[in-house]
Amino acid sequence: MTDNAPAWYVSSAIEALAAHRDKVALSHRGHDLTYSELLAQVYRTARALSRFGLRRGDGLVLVTGNRPEAFVIRFAAFLLGLRFTPLVPGLADLPYVASDSGAAALICEAPGDLDVALVLTLDEVTAAARTESSEPVPVAAREQDIARVLYTSGTTGLPKGVPSSYAALGASTRSWGSGTSTMPEGMRFLLVTPFAHGSGDAALNMLRFGVAVEIFDGFDRAEFVAAVERSPMAMTFLYPSWLYRLLDHADADLSTLRSLSYGSSPIAPARLRQALDRFGARLVQTYASTEAAAIAMLGAADHAAALDARPELLASVGKPLPGVAVELRAEDGGPVPVGEIGEVCVKGDSVMSGYWNRPELTAAVLRGGWLHTGDLGRFDADGYLYLVGRIKDIIIVNGYNHYAGPIEDALSSHPAVREAVVVGAPDDRTGEAIHAFVVAPDTDAEQLRAWVRTRLIAEAVPASITFLDAIPTSPQGKPDKKALRAQARSATS
Template sequence: MSASPVFRNYAEIILDGLNDEPGHPVVVAGTRRLTAAEFRSLVYRMARVLRERGVGPGRTVTLLCGNLPETIAVRYAVNLLGAHFNHLYNRLGTDVQAAMMADVETHALVVDPRLAGRAAELIRAVPPMAHVLLLGDDPEDVRARGDSTPGGLGDDLLALAGKQPGAPLPSGARPDDLCFIRHSGGTTGHPKGVRSTFGRMQAGIALTRQLFSGTGRRDLVCTPLSHAAGFIADGTLSAGGTVVLHYAFDPADILATIERERITNMMLLPPLLYQLLDHPDVEQADTSSLRQLTYGGTPSSPVRISEAVRRFGPVLQQGYGQFEAGAVSVLSAAEHDPNRPDLLRTAGRPVPGVEVEIRDEAGRVLPVGEVGEICVRSEQVMEGYWKSPGLTAQVLRDGWLHTGDLGLLDAHGYLRVVDRIRDMIVVVGGHVYTTELEDFLNTHPAVRQSAVYGVKGDSGHERVHATVCTDPAVAVTADDLRTWVSEGRGAMYEPDHIDFTEALPLTDAGKPDKKLLRRRGAQAGNQLT
């Protein structure tokens, strides 16, 4: 009887692949360029330090880290040892981050020195953990800003790693072991921790390489590694490419980096893509190296996407998915026809291996063209929520994940995401789909971007609110836009309140922060503009 094949987790596979070209720069951050050999050695040395501190299968390492080369390296080191990581979203409040850390039973906290002040707050708020480790000493630019220094918080992981050998280290992971816990939501109530195994991670990277294809990839990561950008970086490194990191999103810097580093691939949420399009440098920037510009994560405007296709060329690709569901559907670059807004309103077709059904509240499958909840079945679906069997049972039924998104499938198999169930606005006489109203507002010549959300009034019914970014060169009033909506979409869709802003507030991931906008709307007392 032949022995079962030995499982090699994704971190091992990526690190082994870095042997092929040891001098090739694989991670770039500003003036820093880590070669394949340097990055590989760093991971193994970090892993040895973590192993000495009891990190292994069943242990949680929480990361409070921004977009640094060491962030990717320490994540690989954690997973190499068979442990699992929890990467905190940096813009969440201290109380929410503390709840997440306590929820996952953090054994060790790894801290980006730039976030030392927040780390100190968390250490005071969370039950004692075994270890706190910093990714180096406090950089000079942090001291210059007057931020809290990491002195006394914990040990310097990089200094300790420098004393360790950089030879390969075998993995302790098995396919069914927990690889990561990644929180979905969490800005209100109990955070939902999505559990994923090493087996699911392997399949995810394989699919990522398929969807974000191409040899010689130079991937610009300018959204947080704690979100989808981290998975795309894994796919790039596994394909022998280079990951170029930006610590924060700045459209001028992004355009300059595309030109300087000859970036081939990048991913942006639509609001960030619009910022790129609206920046004065966009017309002069050389973006001819781009082969694939992926967008997704929040609804997009066909008007703005058409504009992006005309500016950047036939390189745009839309992806729809969730942490719970994995990748669900893709609208390819070939299908991005500026003259087909009907197609640009869709999220494309399901990716290979993914089944999609539209179901009503009773769980019945709806026919083509009818709106219901998007339900997904594939190998990418999560194992469940961390320590939440009741919530898991609500969303995972008979192998199908109920996404909480409303949508429909058309006669050609294209999926259209209509709204989040929780974002749909219930008004007198019916309901308003926020994405449809945003889409319509964005067709107005003066509107560059909009966010629509519901705010409960004194009667208990929700009022339709809209926050709008406009083109400074085109004059428009709230009454103009209300009339535009009433005539074009009907009185039910007419916003009760419209306010104007230069930029929408965004979440850590780059999505419009509708929870913040709802709070502001409630504080304003639902007064009409």
Template sequence: MSRRELLDLVRAAVAGMRRAGVGAGTGVAVLTSVTPEAFAAYVAAFILGARVVGVSPGLSDRQRAHVLAADIDVAVVDGPDQVARLGPGNQLPVLSLGPGAGAVDVLAAEVDATEPLLAGGRPDDVARLVYTSGSTGLPKGCAQTYRALSARWCRQPDQWAAEDATLMAAAERYLLSGTLASAVILDYVLRCLLGGGTAVIPEDSTAPLFPHAIARYRITAAILPVPRLYAMLDELRQRPVDVSCLRALVVSGSPVSPRRYQEALTALGPVLYQDYGQTELGMISLLSPEHVAAHGDAALASVGRPHPDVEVSIRAEDETPVADGEVGEIWVRCPHMMSGYWNDPEHTAEVLSGGWLRTRDLGRTDRHGLLQLRGRTRDVIIVNAQLCHAGPIERVLATHPDVDQAYVLGVPDERTGEAIHAFVVPAGQTVPDPVALAALVRTELGEINVPSHLTVIRDVPQTANGKPDKRALLARHGGAAR
């Protein structure tokens, strides 16, 4: 599909949505697969000044209902399967990106090709809600205004820093996989197109994308979570294919282990970029092949240098800056960070203060100006690049009648980055059924939060001040997991 044809799709979507009443401030939920029509729908909604919410296919029914209840006025779908995702009894007006969904087909509207496409969003209107993973039980909507959306560096090619320009110059043929509901995926395909590249959507989205799709479609750039990188390296070891066309592979969600990074250098060459960021603002820092070449092991122990648009402050618990090189909590600010969590002033106040956003991650900057992560202030586990909070999982497990206490923590896992390990104390003599416990967590929090390890214990080790000692628990019982 040419750029002109894509622009025509955008024009059609603008005309159809406008005719259906979409305009500045309209809450638009987008539930689509990955297609040019879906991308055009996102762009059209932004042009009209709507408040756009991409609904991820990985949400549980409860989480999806929560997202769709967030002041949504209309849903955009591209087929009957997406209509079904709205849930039984849903009363939202539905707009379709083609016939067959039993809804208004917005792409069938008559289009005036001479009418200019003028942005309808006001600077301080909320442009989109980007939802967190929902690992706390219900996902939080990070509100980003049109002013912030315009300030994101990826939308300003003439202002790209040298590193950004080098990275995006590699995206001549960018592999578009995942879901457009992800702000990261949407931003990267936008960068590709603004930089003059071609976005490639695999014909069979169910087939293994990496590394075979890279070889088949002669892909020059892609983005994927760290566990997918590890799976790709394992696949290349067993069934080698020619991926010499690859010039940039961006990984995100969790740090790459130094051993695996070195393996990637051997298998792929100097093409690997490590993106460290958060849903609340996007990229914070980027580790590039140039950093690794210049600083070696010091670079591999870091997540790169902060992006030029992002200011980083390392602070102590009292929120005062720590001395250079010391570990503290990472605070950030930039023109494109969120203005707050949608309809959630309590959590907003916890993370935003004086124009800064606290990441809840611990870190330090080294003598090269590289940012090193040193843990998290929150009790979270990163599974397949998604944050899973231990507290909600513990609370759900403890609601089972056969469970008296539950303790959850993360353990390293090369397949998923980290894995969730749960310890439960029985309420009586009956041993809790692991299948029932997994089903309970799956229903309440979604599949990503289901523990992959579960150990039944009779007592819990304690710290000196009487609190449960999770690390001692893992050291004592970790090998007995089932």
């Protein structure tokens, strides 16, 4: 493949859309769009965006919920070789992201006062596209062009832009799709997490296989269950907290749910065991980050092994994906032996080349060609990776390091605990203290502390426990530890 060849990530997707023709591609609120209709809308929209003045290399920000137009505009942007940034509506940092990304245009559901040269509404773009031809548009994108700039959640400061080239998106697509050549006829992908996040990529990849993507405005348990029950075969991606909500309501018939992927935040092994008992070996765990779109996977066969001979795999995120190298490094940068804890470092074509306009941060996390993720983990003798927390989540009590992950797992193994999150809180006597937030309506703090004491060393027992009706989450579905740390600090001040 020459440097001037069209980007495979885009050209192969366009070829797939054309091949599936009259199959249903997208379904939203009872309205279906075939593959041929989707491709025609992509070509029309690409021409409309060109008429608005957008050219290869320009930045485009799209702010919208889960709608078919989001698929169309993303495909059209990639076709033109634009630098695409998808955002969820209501983001407080939108003005900053719009400015930092250097976007030439922003498309949103309702216009606002933003520092962008061209602001368009979805309706304006859709109306303009209707007047354009649906004849094919050549792929302008090239492999080394920047395909998109995603922004981190900003839990440790302002959001950071993470650029990915079209070559990098192609590499992550091949890593996740390795070993998959076809999908069963009639398979339906239920998109309930935000399209602007990782499941949007998964949904786009499903279209490569001729799968129908049913789009939901969000996760409503009853609506989701109804969609599964009416589908001959279904697959989906859920955040662990949403999977817990399914487990807490055992009345649903989910027998047609053939594959349930989960990720974005750690899952409690005890809750995963419940999911395996409920769904069988139809589960797939994904481990990735904004900076590294493909790291590891715990596949269905691994879940089956966890049900039988290897229950310890319930705490694993799986093995590195094809084309991805993962090493664990000590503080001095050297590798750690098997079984010992180190920082997860990743290398591969799908890893970011650096933060957008942040050379100092780039130098801090990209060293010697390796991305230092900030995650802490250990490998077992068979090459399975186990995460124990993040470097910033280490709680130092009397000079001794405690990792949040094992404490959260111990709490979550209690039958009454639905979810648990552990953070550090300031303590005048010990420097920091372990503070736990739990969703557990039928127990008390002393019972939980006694439970943890039988499973971990005494120093790892939470000094204090706060009971919540629900754990707050970020837009990415992760427990909002920033908010919980603030609550823990206020409780101890």
